[in-house]
Amino acid sequence: MTGWRPVIVVASANGEVGMDAAWAILERGGSALDAVEAGVREVEDNAEDHTVGYGGYPNLLGEVELDASIMDGSTRAAGAVGALRGYRHAISVARAVMERLPHVLVVGDGAARLASELGLAREELLTAKARDTWRNGLDRSPSDAGGDGSLVERVQSVIGDIFDPELARQASGTHPAPGGTVNFLALDREGHLASAVSTSGWAWKFPGRLGDSPLIGAGNYCDDRYGAAACTGWGELTTRACTARMVVAGLASGQTLPEACGAALADLKGLEPGEPGGRGYVNLVAIDRSGRHLAASTKEGTEYVWRSDGMDRAERSPRSLVVA
Numbered sequence: 244m245t246g247w248r249p250v251i252v253v254a255s256a257n258g259e260v261g262m263d264a265a266w267a268i269l270e271r272g273g274s275a276l277d278a279v280e281a282g283v284r285e286v287e288d289n290a291e292d293h294t295v296g297y298g299g300y301p302n303l304l305g306e307v308e309l310d311a312s313i314m315d316g317s318t319r320a321a322g323a324v325g326a327l328r329g330y331r332h333a334i335s336v337a338r339a340v341m342e343r344l345p346h347v348l349v350v351g352d353g354a355a356r357l358a359s360e361l362g363l364a365r366e367e368l369l370t371a372k373a374r375d376t377w378r379n380g381l382d383r384s385p386s387d388a389g390g391d392g393s394l395v396e397r398v399q400s401v402i403g404d405i406f407d408p409e410l411a412r413q414a415s416g417t418h419p420a421p422g423g424t425v426n427f428l429a430l431d432r433e434g435h436l437a438s439a440v441s442t443s444g445w446a447w448k449f450p451g452r453l454g455d456s457p458l459i460g461a462g463n464y465c466d467d468r469y470g471a472a473a474c475t476g477w478g479e480l481t482t483r484a485c486t487a488r489m490v491v492a493g494l495a496s497g498q499t500l501p502e503a504c505g506a507a508l509a510d511l512k513g514l515e516p517g518e519p520g521g522r523g524y525v526n527l528v529a530i531d532r533s534g535r536h537l538a539a540s541t542k543e544g545t546e547y548v549w550r551s552d553g554m555d556r557a558e559r560s561p562r563s564l565v566v567a
């Protein structure tokens with residue numbers, strides 16, 4: 244123990260349901276790594292959150308595929324899973340990749356095998372509510388790219404056959420909640436940082452699509468020496484720009500949090516035009532090694548949650564930096 248230090252946990256707004264679990268661990272002197280995993284697990288359990296874990300929106304074929312990553316700032320060890328099916332706690336499987344395998348990223352059947360070998364319960368992650376939204380969404384999708392019948396009929400006609408990526412493009416136009424993901428960052432009393440991200444990804448995505456959430460450096464990065472950052476929003480942008488790593492690299496070079504986050508979001512400009520419906524937004528949360536934090540977005544009106552010493556509950560606040 245190196246003496247009393249302030250602790251903090253910061254999450255995307257949908258992390259609110261996991262704040263008490265994360266805080267309880269930090270408050271009693273537990274590790275940042277345990278705190279971020281515990282916070283994310285609560286969100287993965289929340290069937291009403293259709294962007295993460297159980298109840299998440301499925302891919303184009305109606306299968307829920309989860310992506311998650313976790314990083315330990317004290318060692319820069321990291322673990323991640325992609326396109327994991329049948330197990331709700333993707334973050335715990337990601338942690339097992341970090342702690343039990345000589346790898347960083349395991350996907351698909353391999354990730355499910357690891358979950359099974361860990362003794363996790365296999366289950367159907369697609370709830371009736373999410374399935375209805377998926378079917379209704381596909382039925383409402385534009386049909387101007389040719390072909391007969393509703394998109395859902397066309398999707399079902401090609402299951403098991405060579406897939407037509409144009410269907411994924413059309414279906415994504417009906418996305419009901421673009422870009423949802425959960426981020427948790429924490430600083431513990433030992434001065435260690437950890438970061439965790441979990442998502443069911445882009446609803447109606449092409450099967451096997453990975454966003455930024457399982458990609459260390461893109462959606463998640465953490466280093467005790469400088470800080471931690473994680474992203475929600477359009478992963479195709481942050482994947483190309485390595486946004487989380489860019490924030491931490493900015494801190495390493497002496498930038499302040501507003502400078503580092505501002506530069507990382509500004510760097511996304513020009514990658515793609517914003518799309519109708521707002522898919523083109525990206526959100527960030529970041530902490531520096533002293534426990535200062537910042538939440539930023541490319542869009543007005545988004546929120547996050549946070550709690551530090553002296554607060555009796557988590558607070559929901561607007562993201563203070565907007566780089567539109």
Ligand code: GLY
Pocket residue numbers: 422423424442443444445453454455456462474475476477478479
């Ligand atoms: N940021 C989450 C995703 O793009 O899948």
